[in-house]
Amino acid sequence: MSVDGWKTILVLGGIRSGKSEFAESLVADAPVVRYLATAPEGDPEDTEWATRLAAHRARRPGSWTTEETAGEPRQLAHVLESAEPSETLLVDDLGGWVTVLLDPDHQPADDLATIVELAEAIRTCSARVVLVSPEVGLSLVPTTPLGRAFTDALGAANRAVADACDAVVLVVAGQPAWLKPTAGPPTTATAGPPTAAATAATTVAASAPVSLVDDEPTPEVQLPDVLTPTPPVAPNQEPGNPWAAPTMTLPMVATGLVIQPGMELPMPDEYAGPQAVDRLATLDVPGAGLGVLERVVGFAAATQGTSTPLAWESVRVLLLHGDHAGGASAGTVAGESARRAGQARAGRGALARLAAESGASLQVVDTPAAAAMENEPALTPEQVESALRYGWRLAEQAADAGVQLLVLGACGVGTEAAAAAVLAATAGAEPPAVLGRVITDAGEIDDAAWMIRCAAVRDALHRTRSSPRGAKDVLSELGGGDVAVATGVLLGATARRVPVLLDGPVGLAAGMVSRDLAGQARHWCLLADHGGHPAVRLAADVLGLTPLLDLRLDLGEGANALAALPLLRSVLALAAALPVHPSLAGDAAPAEDEPGAEPDDAELDPDAEPDFVEQDPDAEPDFVEPEPAGPGPASTTPGPTNTVPGPTSTPLDEQSASGWRAG
Structure with missing residues (x-):
């Protein structure tokens, strides 16, 4: 809104x-x-x-x-x-x-x-x-x-x-x-x-900054730019047409715009990444280097298409808000996710504060609520199609606004159980192994709620045991609205060559689903920290996304990535600014006034002719055999002494020994 x-x-x-x-x-x-x-x-x-x-x-x-x-x-x-x-x-x-x-x-x-x-x-x-x-x-x-x-x-x-x-x-x-x-x-x-010519996002400027402690305005606290998506509307849109919302790069089929398995989306530059990492070894770094953070430079180089990538300046955070009903929501407080979303919209809370500190814009996106997956499909097929296209449009709007990096987060109820169900369906994981412990507001572990969530995922998998395991089928039966919109964001960002910083189970579950739609999407994703979440660890291992850090931050989806973002930016800025080490700069010729430099012959005799002779460019150069490293073979057979006529006659044997060859 x-x-x-x-x-x-x-x-x-x-x-x-x-x-x-x-x-x-x-x-x-x-x-x-x-x-x-x-x-x-x-x-x-x-x-x-x-x-x-x-x-x-x-x-x-x-x-x-x-x-x-x-x-x-x-x-x-x-x-x-x-x-x-x-x-x-x-x-x-x-x-x-x-x-x-x-x-x-x-x-x-x-x-x-x-x-x-x-x-x-x-x-x-x-x-x-x-x-x-x-x-x-x-x-x-x-x-x-x-x-x-x-x-x-x-x-x-x-x-x-x-x-x-x-x-x-x-x-x-x-x-x-x-x-x-x-x-x-x-x-x-x-x-x-809203029209097709409308801006991609409308900035919501706060009338007064909000304090972190209470609701009293505090002008000294900076607020992030809070954005709201503005979906384009076709001028000749047909009422009720599910394909009416236009996109820029979606493939076309007979029925209109569609997101389908096997899409061919762009890949990052396969040469720029290794070149950037090799370049790091030549920089004037007073130590062993950047360690595992070299991967940040390689990733940024591949996605930017240059061996000297720049730090991300324009960053947008997409906070997906969508609840899951049924046993997936066990152990949560009613209305808590809506409070978190409203807090972010007002520029308050950990995510908004970190976004403001990083200079990132914040966009709160409401997604369709998911039904109880143990009893019925989480979404209808029509809702899945709409959510995928909506996520794709969000990525398009960010690319059109000049965003260089997307940060994907979520604040819905039951997202951990939905991610566990997606992992179980796509990677064969056991729900208890990928479901994190349920922590109450008082900081206590709620084992009863954890068992209810496990049972909900188990029953959902049993209900869908004979169902197809395609990407859209998984989203419809188990994933829900937030995972479907996140999947659309990943696909749209890949199509527009915008990297995505993942954080939390929703983004990783979307990465698992996106494999069947476009396998290139995972190569545009970066994982800063696994946060100690078992589902994130498993999905990252399957997708080949090694977490850069092991801080085990648990500030909420999106906030963990923003906490690590300044470090990643610093690494990129350092790699782009440092010069090459002097020892690797090449053998430079002695300076003109350098002590010990030998004077040129031309400097000794200004009237001397240059020591080169201009030759005919069409003439073939004479072949000259290089000098042997040691003494050549000596002829012991007596014979006539052959000479070359000239002012000074030289025996041919001696000339052959000196490396000159006739004929």
Whole structure:
């Protein structure tokens, strides 16, 4: 969502004010949006109304789902009450809902009680909700009883919903004016739908830095740039088309854009890496060298295509937020992952602080929630396709923004169990061997929760024992939304030649899945530290990713990599700046004024002719046999003495012995 710090927002505005477009821009970062349409279909003969509805549908990305709630006024409250914390809902609009509420078919009814019920459902809803409603307080009092009843009911609904929402914004002529809270939100979101020409990411500037201890503003603390993804929308997008969201480099098939097994993606430069490592041996380093960190230089050289790689300047952190239901979430506190994600959006927490210190931008990405894998597939095949394309677009947006390194992290509930299930399905691992211990908030080991997670993975593997083990099948049955989006990020980054710094089980599980889609992806990945996690260790061993460090950091996925990033940058900067050791600089000729240098003959006699003779370039050079290392063979056979005519006659035997050869 482009507005951080609030979970429920009411968007008010007059007719054609741009309120719907503004509301859609607020949820543009969500991979899947449940669009709750409240307006009835209307008169089938009313073509103008049908055209308006078609325009609304055409603006919705293909990953959104549309649900009609016009049949029963109380249905909207029921949907809000049953929504999951990871979901994003867009209600458009309350005017249509009030119209259905006042319909004679639903009378007699207590309209006020229904409005109170809706407000209470919004107040207790665990999902992110954006509601759109017409503002009728500035118009004239209608002259008909039905019109007055509508304005009265809508005014009461707007007041009740505004009181229940965390934020309220009034859109006038396309310009948002924030009414609640009065200080306004830290956002740069503008009204209007996202377009293909829109920027790849919108920077959310904080109104005041936030303290690490409490919520009091502390201007001296630097905040990271918090970004929200802006998926492009095709101008001629077909409503409901799952392939509608465009990408730049995805392969094409008859059905449209597709991510499929066996894709041919680029590989890093196979020569630049070894050349960079060989170059390190020639540098003026006062010691044994960089040790295992030489691999950082080789990796950066291969991915940058040069033997003298530079330190990564532009870094973006992608924090994937997606929960897993069922036994995978055993031992976790309800709402903890949402709190972590909200903390990162507000520029607080370990990840945001480390991102600020490293000068990295932070992008919090909500992914589809995964169902209980022991009972049913974690995702539908359609959700897997959408999540893969969404991750690919995130990598494309980063590449277009000039990002030189992506850091992949996650903060969802149940990610360790999902990664263990993926490893069991792709590498034949035993769940107990790759599931880390469950640590409570009090720092205690929860063995009961660990056993529940093991049982959930075991049951999921038993349920899918006859299922295919293809990449998309594993994501659908076991992986979930965060692993699917992470897989798309790895593939998209590989296509755009952007290296990825992995951290934690989600990124490594995505690396395991990406092998079947494009084996080149793992060569663009770097693992800073395994963090002591058994799943990360096993997956890294299978993928051939040797951890650079053994710090056993456990700050959360993404934060461990950011803690090691300054060291990696320092190594690259040092390797690029150090000169060649003087002893390896080559045998330089003596300086002109160097003591002991022999003067040139030309310097002794300025009138002397040069000691070379210009020759015809077309003439073949005479062959001269080199001088023998020792004395040549001596002829003992007597015979006539042959001589070469000339001023000084020399015996041929002597000439042969001296190395000169005739003929």
